[in-house]
Amino acid sequence: MISEEAYDARRRAQWLAGEARADGVARRDMLRLLAAAGAVATLPVTLGAPRARAATGTAPPGIVKPLPADRFTIRGTNAETKFEALAETGFHTPTSHFFVRNHTATPRLDAKTWTLRIWGDGLTGGEREFTLADLRRLPSTSRTAFVECAGNGRSFFTTQQGQPASGTAWTLGAIGNARWRGVRLSEVLRQAGVSRDAVDVMPSGLDAEYVTDDGTNLGRVRRPLPLSKAMDDVILAYEMNGAPLPADHGYPVRVLVPAWVGIASIKWLGDIEVSSRPLFSPWNTQFYRLFGEAYPPQGSAPLTRQTLKSAFELPWNASLPAATTHHLTGRSWSATGAIARVDVSTDAGRTWHEARLKDTPHRATWTRWTTPWHPRTPGPTALLARARDTTGRTQPEATVHNTQGYFFDAVVRHAVRVV
Numbered sequence: 001m002i003s004e005e006a007y008d009a010r011r012r013a014q015w016l017a018g019e020a021r022a023d024g025v026a027r028r029d030m031l032r033l034l035a036a037a038g039a040v041a042t043l044p045v046t047l048g049a050p051r052a053r054a055a056t057g058t059a060p061p062g063i064v065k066p067l068p069a070d071r072f073t074i075r076g077t078n079a080e081t082k083f084e085a086l087a088e089t090g091f092h093t094p095t096s097h098f099f100v101r102n103h104t105a106t107p108r109l110d111a112k113t114w115t116l117r118i119w120g121d122g123l124t125g126g127e128r129e130f131t132l133a134d135l136r137r138l139p140s141t142s143r144t145a146f147v148e149c150a151g152n153g154r155s156f157f158t159t160q161q162g163q164p165a166s167g168t169a170w171t172l173g174a175i176g177n178a179r180w181r182g183v184r185l186s187e188v189l190r191q192a193g194v195s196r197d198a199v200d201v202m203p204s205g206l207d208a209e210y211v212t213d214d215g216t217n218l219g220r221v222r223r224p225l226p227l228s229k230a231m232d233d234v235i236l237a238y239e240m241n242g243a244p245l246p247a248d249h250g251y252p253v254r255v256l257v258p259a260w261v262g263i264a265s266i267k268w269l270g271d272i273e274v275s276s277r278p279l280f281s282p283w284n285t286q287f288y289r290l291f292g293e294a295y296p297p298q299g300s301a302p303l304t305r306q307t308l309k310s311a312f313e314l315p316w317n318a319s320l321p322a323a324t325t326h327h328l329t330g331r332s333w334s335a336t337g338a339i340a341r342v343d344v345s346t347d348a349g350r351t352w353h354e355a356r357l358k359d360t361p362h363r364a365t366w367t368r369w370t371t372p373w374h375p376r377t378p379g380p381t382a383l384l385a386r387a388r389d390t391t392g393r394t395q396p397e398a399t400v401h402n403t404q405g406y407f408f409d410a411v412v413r414h415a416v417r418v419v
């Protein structure tokens with residue numbers, strides 16, 4: 001068990017030492033951001049008694065959208081995108097192909113009665129409520145970013161490194177890249193009035209409380225964010241790829257935390273606590289930290305930014321005819337920098353050549369690439385893709401093991417057969 005007091009104390013010490021940074025936003029910059037709050041006109045919002053909470057609905061459990069077998073692999077309550085199905089899509093992942101990670105089931109919420117409640121001792125003027133119309137009246141912002149599960153690639157700890165890890169056995173399809181539109185969380189927090197003492201915010205979902213396999217009820221899916229990140233680039237998204245957010249992806253409003261572990265992007269947002277003390281939830285104490293031989297007993301710091309990965313748009317064990325030129329395609333992505341180059345090996349890692357990038361690389365989105373291959377000899381082989389980003393980071397040959405299988409960033413050996 002993690003001592004939550006110890007975590008709390010360490011988090012607070014880091015904060016007071018000015019080390020509780022997120023994506024480079026230091027405490028002094030955050031105070032400057034907060035100081036700008038007074039300059040923004042306030043919006044008429046409901047004060048006082050909370051409105052009825054959003055209906056939790058009685059929809060059947062599970063995922064609402066169709067999950068055809070040529071696009072998705074069902075894994076428990078989740079659906080993984082088949083990378084080969086992305087070959088028929090463009091830069092943005094359509095809803096029809098976007099992976100779903102549900103702790104329980106997609107709730108059916110009514111946008112007309114939905115409200116977002118902002119509360120906690122880190123507010124200057126007490127609790128505030130926003131309807132969807134209130135949020136839509138605020139200035140909107142759009143950006144493209146991926147949502148990727150921290151456990152994406154987890155199964156390769158087992159299959160490639162012989163080191164099993166607990167959790168959903170994703171291959172590489174627990175990622176989607178969409179255009180999101182919504183209101184900046186910083187804008188909403190300014191409207192609500194954030195005090196100078198506030199340090200953390202905790203968005204919470206309206207889906208059912210999560211009960212673990214051993215019967216422990218962990219409550220609503222929720223995970224704290226340092227205020228510095230909340231004030232930086234976080235969006236409360238109400239649109240995905242130009243349409244209202246689909247039910248499975250958080251309708252009517254989800255949090256979108258660019259580049260961070262998918263769990264930070266809370267779907268079906270119901271409330272946000274703003275706190276003057278560091279917050280914790282099981283999703284930043286017992287989950288979403290690195291545990292294992294290479295890590296301290298209390299685990300690493302809570303995970304923030306995702307890592308660096310590459311995938312081919314090919315089925316596993318794909319058959320490729322010999323003596324033909326194939327145009328291999330794939331995607332690479334990084335949360336720490338833009339993709340700088342991608343090298344591909346078609347002979348199980350003996351020789352490498354640079355792939356041609358098809359997109360202008362940006363951090364927190366992916367870059368598509370292509371490379372020709374003219375196999376001569378029939379038989380099994382492995383295709384490898386290795387990305388490097390603009391921070392100089394390269395995909396390693398192996399990832400240091402952690403018991404929950406997060407952040408697999410090693411080069412994946414994609415089995416194919418030349419026929």
Ligand SMILES: Nc1nc2c(c(=O)[nH]1)N[C@H]1C(S)=C(S)[C@@H](COP(=O)(O)O)O[C@H]1N2
Nearest residue numbers: 099100101102103149205221262265266267
């Ligand atoms: N309320 C709520 N938010 C949630 C989750 C959830 O189960 N409930 N799953 C999280 C996880 S672990 C991931 S990886 C992403 C997945 O987003 P997607 O289903 O839109 O692809 O949502 C996150 N937000």
Ligand SMILES: [Mo]
Nearest residue numbers: 149150262263
């Ligand atoms: Mo996730």
